[in-house]
Amino acid sequence: MSEASPSSPCRVLIVDDHPVVRLGVTLSLEAAAEEFVLCGEAATPGEALDLVERLRPDAAVVDLHLGGRDGFDLIDDLTALHPPLRIVVYTAMEERLYVRRALRAGARGYLMKGCDPALLVPALRTVVSGGLAVSEAAWKDAAPGAEEPASIDALSNRELQVFRLIGLGGAPAAIAEKMGLSVKTVGSYRERIKSKLRLADGIDLDQAAYEFVRRSKEIIPPAR
Known part of the structure; x- marks a missing residue:
């Protein structure tokens, strides 16, 4: 079964490497048991791909950082493996900086950890019905x-x-x-990033990267 019927709950996969987060999402799903049911949990990208291939869930709640794997590539792989899958990103990464990239990868919703947990079920309800679940500010972006x-x-x-x-x-x-790269390859990435961001040297690159991470760690709950 790849899609929930009107008489059966939507089957949801949780993809997050923090057990406490998975528990919190599970409790939210249990509170809406008539609509949603947990069908599996994954803590690594490999587990997520395996479970999506075997279980064919209707929706997934996915973090953007799992064991060093780029979350946007993972979203792209998951939706390519199972196109009907509707993904809600649930992450600590600041929404304004990442929502466009997540939507381009194939996600349909974006919530930040630290937001009201009561927003998760409505977000899932929205994406399963074909809509986008992002805050008003993020929608403008x-x-x-x-x-x-x-x-x-x-x-x-x-x-x-x-x-x-x-x-x-x-x-x-x-x-x-x-x-999983060579030091030389990382050096090449540094040079390409400096060129694209028009940074003068490695010190400017380090400072710009630090400022970017500082901004991305802000916790701004999505607007209701």
């Missing part, structure tokens, strides 16, 4: 004709992942190990 800051929008998903790890204080060797 994601609407046709709206643009992300050109500098950030210019980065590929992989470059954005490297940029974020730089901002978290990662040295090239540490970033290489986390992403």
Whole structure:
């Protein structure tokens, strides 16, 4: 079964590497048991792909950072594997900076951890019915004709992942190990990011990345 019928609850997969978060989402689903039922939990990208292939859930609640894997690529892979899947991103990454990229990857909703937990079920209800579940402010940013800051929008998903790890204080060797790359490849990514963001040198890159991460850690609950 790949889609919920009018008489059966929508089957939801949780993809998050924090057990406490998975428990919180589970409790929200249990409170709306007539509409939604948990069909599986995944803590890694590999588990998520395996469960989507085997269980064919109707919807998924997905974090953007799982064991170093780029969450946008994971969303793209999940929707390619099972096109009817409706994904709500549930993450600590600040909405204004990432919502457009998440929607482009195939997500249909975006909620920040720290928002009112009561927003999760309405968000799932919206995406399953074919709508978009994002805050009013994020919708303005994601609407046709709206643009992300050109500098950030210019980065590929992989470059954005490297940029974020730089901002978290990662040295090239540490970033290489986390992403499964060579130090030389990380150096190439640094040069490409500097060029796209028009940064003069490595110090400017480190400072810009730090500021980006600082902004992305702000917790701003979506507007009701």
